[in-house]
Amino acid sequence: MNFEEHNHVVVIYPHPDDESFGAAGTITKFRKAGVPVTYLCGTLGEMGRNMGSPFFANRETLPQIRKKELQDACKVLDMNLEMLGYRDKTIEFEPRDEMAERFKNYLENLGATLVITFYPGFAVHPDHNAMGAAAFEAVKMMDPDQRPTVWATAFSNDHVEKLGKPNVVIDLIDSFDQKLDAIKAHRSQAEGMLSQLLANSESDNEYEAALERFRFEGFYEVDIDQVNY
C-alpha cells in the first residue's frame, strides 16, 4: 500500500468512536506518510447507553463528554475534525440528497482523493448505513474524473457471505499504539469493551488482547458506478 499517493483522506462516519474502532490505524499510516486526514463526524453519540459503573454521565451530560473524547481521539490521530451536528439515531430520517450535497462540498473543498465510510446495508447501525449511503451518493454526484476512491467498512454478521472478504486489509502491527490510544480516548465507549476483551482473551495483557481483536482494518474498495446499496 502506497499511502503517500493520496492528497487528502476524508473519513465519514456518524459517531464519536467509529473512527477509532474502524480506521484509527489506517488514519495513522496516512498521517505518518504526510497525508492530511479530515473526519466528518455526523453526531455526538447523544443516545449512547453507557453511563459508567460507577456513573460518569447521564443522558444530558453524555454529548459533551463524548465531544471531548472525540476531540482527544482526533488529537491522538492528528487529524482534522468537522462535527456535522446531526443527532444520534436520526440520520436515516434526514434527506439523503441534502446530506450528500453537503458531503460533496467538503470532498471538493478538501480535495479528497480517498473517502473512508460505512458500507450501506452492511454496517449494522441505522446511522452507519445512512451515513455511508449519503457518502456513496456524494461521490456519485461528482464528475467521474474528480471522484475520490471509496473504502467502505462492513461488519454485519452476513458481510463476508454477501460481499466476500475485504479487498483492502491494513495490518496495524506497526501502528497499534495509536489505535489503542484512540480507542481509549473514548472512555465512555471503550472501558467496558476493553475489560471484556481482556477477560475473554488468553492473554492477561490489554495491548495483546486488543491486538488480537483489532490488528487488521478491512475495507471494501467499491466502484461507485457498480455498487448496489
Add this chain to the structure above:
Amino acid sequence: MMEAIKLEIVQDYINQFANQPVYVHLETTNGAYASHFNANAYNVGAYIRNARLTYSQGKIVEHEGSYRVGLKHEIGWIYAEGLTDFEFNENNQLLIAGHDKEGRLMVALQISPEPFSY
C-alpha cells in the same frame, strides 16, 4: 451524578413540577446492537424529546427494588418502569433513569422547566 432513587426526594421534585408547563424526555432502549450480538434478540427502542405538557398529578411507586412513575396530564398519561437512579441537576431538570449492572441506560424519564438541549 445519578444516584439510587430515594422515593420521598423524587416524589417532592415530581410535585414541584406539577401544574405548570414542563418538557419531558421519555426513552427506552435495549441498544442498537442487540440483534447483532444475539440472533434471538430484537431491537426495541423509542424516545420522545421535549414533549411539552402540564401534569396535574404525578407519583413514584417502588416495586422490588426498582420504580415506576406515572404522570397524569390534560389528555393522557406519561408512564415509565424499571427506574433505578435519579439526579436533580444544575439546570433544574429532574433526570430519572433505569440502568443495568454495567451502567447501561435502559429507560429514562426526565422533566425540565425549559426544553432539553441537543
